[in-house]
Amino acid sequence: MKIDLEVSEPIDFGSGDHQHLVRKAIDDKNQEKSHRSYGTSPSSGPQKTRGNPRSKSGEPSDNYVVQISDETTPERSTSLSSPFADTSIRRAFIVKVFLLLSVQLLITGAIISVFLFCKALRVWVVKNPWFTYAILPAFFVVFIVLACCGKLRRQVPANYILLGLFTVLQGLLLGTVSVFYNAEEVLWATAATALVTLSLTLFALQTKWDFTLLNGMLFVLLFVLIIYGILLIFIRSYWLHLLYAGLGTIVFSLYLVMDVQLMVGGRHHHSDLDPEEYVFAALNIYMDIINLFLFILQLIGLGR
Known part of the structure; x- marks a missing residue:
């Protein structure tokens, strides 16, 4: 027996909404047959048919026709709606971050070199500590603006101007710190930082461990x-x-x-950066490298 059943609205088969529609169609069919049996004469006997008894040219065939809307699951729709679902967008984001980071490191290295190899400037900075104290408030103001004002760091060219200003201020602060170390110590710290940064970046890109899950623990350690x-x-x-x-x-x-894995995204648990947050991603990695340099410089200074 085949029954025509047309559903114009989407059905959730997991919740059993389709069952009452099937029962209703079967009940309607049974009522229709009962009306037919009452309408025929009682003297009419059974009729013999030849061939396949199911194929009756006189009777319309009863079919189930169910229209199901092709809806995606919440997980699938979420993944498809992610801006980084397209690999070309993620690749362009990574290229922007590394370009900005390279420019920042070059500017910082150039400023430190001036403080490191200019003896007159080294003497002047040591005799005038107010220079360092004057840079600190401006540095923290620009840092807070970049960290907290999400709309501003997405606007071009305001985000580039703020990032450039922040990089210059950070370079000046590092220059005032480097005058208290020997040139050899600063160069050894720079080489060690470059080696560690390259090794950890390659490790973050290749490892199967998800370091983005350590965000809360690292915040506690930082505090x-x-x-x-x-x-x-x-x-x-x-x-x-x-x-x-x-x-x-x-x-x-x-x-x-962790910040490299956040930038790369992919299989990592936390990778919710927006494609327009390339300045914020570059700022995070830049600060990690600068702080790593400062602690390695302190280790070398204590060791010597």
Whole structure:
């Protein structure tokens, strides 16, 4: 027996909404047959048919016709609506981040070189500490604007101007720090930072471990590191300073791996960056490298 059933609305087969429609169609068919049997004469006997009894040319065939809307599941629709579903968009995002990061590191290295190899400037910075204290407020203001004002860091050319200003201020601060170290120590720290950064970046791109899950734990470690650093202002201990430098190197090494995986995205659990957040991604990786450089420089200075 075949029954015509046409459904004009989408049906959720998982919830059993289709069953009452099928029962209704069967009941209508049975009522129609009962009306037919009442309408025929009782004297009419059984009729013999030849061939296939199911194929009756006089009777219309009863078919089930169910129209099901092709709807995607929530997970699938979410993945398809992601801006990074297209690999070309993700590739362009990564290229922008690495280009900005390269320019930032070149500008920072050039500024540090001026402070490092210009003896007159080194002497002037040591004799005038107000220069460092004057840079710090401007540095933190630009940093807070870039970190908190999401709309502003997506607007061109305001995002590039702010990022360039931040890079120059960061370079000046690093220059004032480098005058208290020998040129050899700064160069060794720069080489070590470059080697560690390259190794960790390759590791983050190749490993199957998802470091983005460590975001909360790394934030706690960073908070502990800040409190530890404040205490060391009042405590003069070689081993405590050495432990602080080692802990800072480990924390920002993990942050570098995590931020690279956030930028690359893909199979990682947390990869919710927007394609327009290339400035924010470059800023995060840049700060990881700078902090890694500072802690490695401190380790080399304590070791010598």
